[in-house]
Amino acid sequence: MTGTGSTTPGVIRPMRNRDSEFFWEGTAAGELRVQRCNGCGALRFPPGPSCPQCHSFDQSYVVAAGTGTVFSYVVHRHPPVPGKELPIVLALIDLDEGVRMVGEVADVSAEEIAIGMRLRVDFHRIDDDLTLPTWRKA
Numbered sequence: 267m268t269g270t271g272s273t274t275p276g277v278i279r280p281m282r283n284r285d286s287e288f289f290w291e292g293t294a295a296g297e298l299r300v301q302r303c304n305g306c307g308a309l310r311f312p313p314g315p316s317c318p319q320c321h322s323f324d325q326s327y328v329v330a331a332g333t334g335t336v337f338s339y340v341v342h343r344h345p346p347v348p349g350k351e352l353p354i355v356l357a358l359i360d361l362d363e364g365v366r367m368v369g370e371v372a373d374v375s376a377e378e379i380a381i382g383m384r385l386r387v388d389f390h391r392i393d394d395d396l397t398l399p400t401w402r403k404a
């Protein structure tokens with residue numbers, strides 16, 4: 267590790283913009299935040315500028331419980347990913363709040379991962395600028 271404020275080389279960094287900044291501020295604070303429409307109350311992921319249900323631009327967020335169920339998954343064995351050991355287990359996770367997000371599952375092997383498995387979010391701090399949500403067996 268180098269000095270504060272530096273970014274870790276070799277890590278694929280997610281896109282950040284005005285719509286998703288609250289999400290990344292949340293992971294840095296240990297919160298899994300889900301965008302909420304103030305017009306109709308719908309939750310949505312990924313975040314966007316307007317509500318697909320009612321087209322309102324008025325939005326806030328809720329802090330999710332951080333638990334969910336595997337809807338589907340892939341095991342990435344190839345090609346190599348910078349900064350990662352393969353295989354990587356990636357899951358589509360249905361949060362208990364009703365939105366679906368993709369996430370990396372840690373400490374669950376390619377043989378063990380299963381649809382319907384209960385997961386709990388954890389936060390992996392990469393550096394000052396990036397904390398990634400990772401998922402573990404609940």
Ligand SMILES: [Zn+2]
Nearest residue numbers: 303306317320
């Ligand atoms: Zn809405």
